[in-house]
Amino acid sequence: MGKRVEARRRPTVRAVLIGVCLTAVFVGGGAALVGWPDSGPTAEAADDAAEDAADSAESSPEEPTTAPRGSNVDPAPGDSPEAARRIPVPSDGPGTFRTARSSGSPVGSGDTVRRYRVQVEEGIDLSPRQAAVEIETILGHPQGWTSDGRNSFQLVASGPADFDVKIATPGTVDEICGAAGLLTRGEVNCTVGRTVVVNLKRWVLGSEQFDGPVTEYRALIINHEVGHRLGRGHVTCGGDGEPAPAMMQQIKGLHGCVANAWPYSEGGTYITGPAVP
Template identity: 75%
Template structure:
């Protein structure tokens, strides 16, 4: 079976198996990420600077010492239903979520062919914290499927992506326990409270809790929520900044901080529409 056939198998399987999750009463405290560039490594393939802010659910800068409470943003419901699975969702939800891990990671040794027709190939690794029951191979295949999606960033005709298991990479995706996420993000001045994700320089740090459970405010399959996280963060790596809702009833841009509210838009995980139109809105300063 070829890599394309493998990805299509996962996609078709999700159309049959993935249902819409019932919304619960729990409210996940999310905050806007400020992506901070941290020295170390050389950006490859012409990456723009890493000074972009935000992701789907993200950390905020650590506040100065104060007795004042840190504010929380409003939450955002809804999701469109485009597939991006690699593992059985019900099984994934049963993965234990330890509060802390050792802070060391296993790199998925899976390697794929470039996906997309763009001349610029962005190489990336997928790493899972040691001691948790999430398969790094399954995570890598799922992220590869997201980045190969017809509505993903390859639709711009300029960028391609390649999963690598060794050698140099343009960015890494780390999936980690809440405590480890707090430590990595906190070292860069970001506050994640054990709940949300962040980006530090060239590294996307995904909270295991969000990867397994999704968000109670995201009314759709957990695989769709994962796609929003990956698409938003990789969008920053491509030089895309934050935008807001483009109009009442329109799909929310992937580069919109949807966790802060939809402002009349409909939740959406993908950068491009089915007809190839880039989904955007007014820039956020």
């Protein structure tokens, strides 16, 4: 049925998920990006200590550090402290963003380096630095887009960037995506131009369709939307019992497939299925 069409060499350096929350839903504003520039200078990973202090100051001292019994956020084994915290999901925000003051060396072995920034809407109880570390880990995973041997990604705090990843409240997501003619209804993510827009609701709560920890679902969000930035369109399930492609809109149902967050299998085979018109 046209599934698994291209086996690719996997990177030699294997990134290990450091216990970060990964989830996703996708509205397909699937935009192919052409003519992205190669990266500028590389740098060792550097987190701004001042940002840590600011994040701590912004967090409510009365906020529990673990999700209470009965919470709709269930930390999975291995989740990071950020994942384990019960992060509130306000319906709306100011529409302004904080940029993570973190940067790193390129991840992946590909010659084409995609530079990106991570931004979190102001008023959200989520550390931009932690979000950036999480997203950098996803993009460097050996089953992620770097497995094609062509693409690498570099987190930057300033300077030229090929795309931004914005984590925003449902209302702000609706505004950004709606301006491009996309209907998100406060529920899902989208890609608009050079911006990946992540719905905080999905980042925190995941999806009932996805049978796995919220960390994995966050990986699906990033892999799906960044896949659109790489020119990948929507596909559907390749066969009963097969892993769902990352470019499948899994929040709309799995259609016989098994929930999966990654574009490539452990063996380095691209996971795909029939194209969706």
